Each structure stands twice: as structure tokens, then as C-alpha cells.
Amino acid sequence: VLRGMDPVIIECCRRAPGDLYCKLVEHATGCNYADYIVRAAAGLDCSDINQVEVVGSYVRHCVMPSKTGRVRNVAIDESLTPHLIDQLMWWKPGDEIADLMTHKCGIVFLRFDTAGQMQGVLARIHELIAVETED
Numbered sequence: 001v002l003r004g005m006d007p008v009i010i011e012c013c014r015r016a017p018g019d020l021y022c023k024l025v026e027h028a029t030g031c032n033y034a035d036y037i038v039r040a041a042a043g044l045d046c047s048d049i050n051q052v053e054v055v056g057s058y059v060r061h062c063v064m065p066s067k068t069g070r071v072r073n074v075a076i077d078e079s080l081t082p083h084l085i086d087q088l089m090w091w092k093p094g095d096e097i098a099d100l101m102t103h104k105c106g107i108v109f110l111r112f113d114t115a116g117q118m119q120g121v122l123a124r125i126h127e128l129i130a131v132e133t134e135d
Contacts, residue, residue, distance in 0.1 A: 019060060019107055020060060020107050021060065022037070027109050027111065029054060031052065056111050057117070057118040058111050059110040059118060059121075060108075063129055064131065065100060065103055065131035066131065067097075067100070068097045068133070070094050070097065070133060070135070071095040071105060071131060072132045073131075074089065074129070074131050076108070077128040080110065080121070083111055084109070084110055085109050090106055091131075
């Protein structure tokens with residue numbers, strides 16, 4: 001028992017892919033997916049959930065460095081501005097990057113009108129969203 005502390009759900013999902021997957025579903029469908037996961041797990045009524053047609057193509061991208069060192073900046077190309085619908089950044093200048101496979105500077109959510117438009121951007125995503133480093 002935690003005394004003097006209230007439990008807080010920081011993220012939930014039917015299986016834990018993490019990286020704010022529930023937020024991606026919410027952006028694409030308008031459905032508060034996290035709420036329905038908790039309600040279903042608690043045995044509460046979920047009969048008001050509706051299947052909706054997703055309009056557009058959505059991406060959740062984890063902003064990760066390509067080399068070790070210290071974070072100087074995270075640069076997001078201005079061509080992405082019309083597509084950037086949400087972001088959560090937690091990097092700070094000087095953060096040490098020790099492991100390229102696990103170090104995340106943030107997560108961005110993008111929306112595109114077509115799958116082709118999305119695929120074109122994804123082919124270059126590491127150029128368009130880059131973690132700038134220094135030794």
C-alpha cells in the first residue's frame with residue numbers, strides 16, 4: 001500500500017506497445033481509446049463505442065538520434081508543419097545519448113491526406129526530423 005500517494009494511470013493499452021499508441025488511435029478516430037481500455041478492463045459498459053471511418057493517414061514517430069553524443073537540438077523541417085497535429089518532447093540541450101536503440105527525445109503525430117503523401121515523407125523522416133548532436 002502506498003501511503004500518501006494516489007495511483008495514477010500514465011498509459012494503458014490492450015497490449016503494451018507504448019509510445020502513446022492510444023493517442024495515435026485517438027487522433028485517427030476521435031475515440032478516447034485509453035478510456036475504453038480502462039472501462040473494459042474494469043468490467044464497465046463500453047456499448048457506446050462506435051467504429052468510424054478514418055479519414056487521412058496518421059503517423060506516430062518516435063524522435064530518436066542517429067549517433068551518440070549530447071543533444072544540441074531537435075530540428076523539424078518546416079514542410080512538416082501542416083501535418084504536425086501533436087507532439088510531446090522531453091529532450092533538453094545537453095542530454096547524453098548513450099544508447100541509440102532506446103534514447104527517445106520525443107514523439108510526434110502527423111496527419112496526411114493520402115497514404116502516398118505519407119509514404120513519401122516517411123521515406124525521408126530521419127532527414128525531416130533530426131536530432132542534432134555534439135560530442
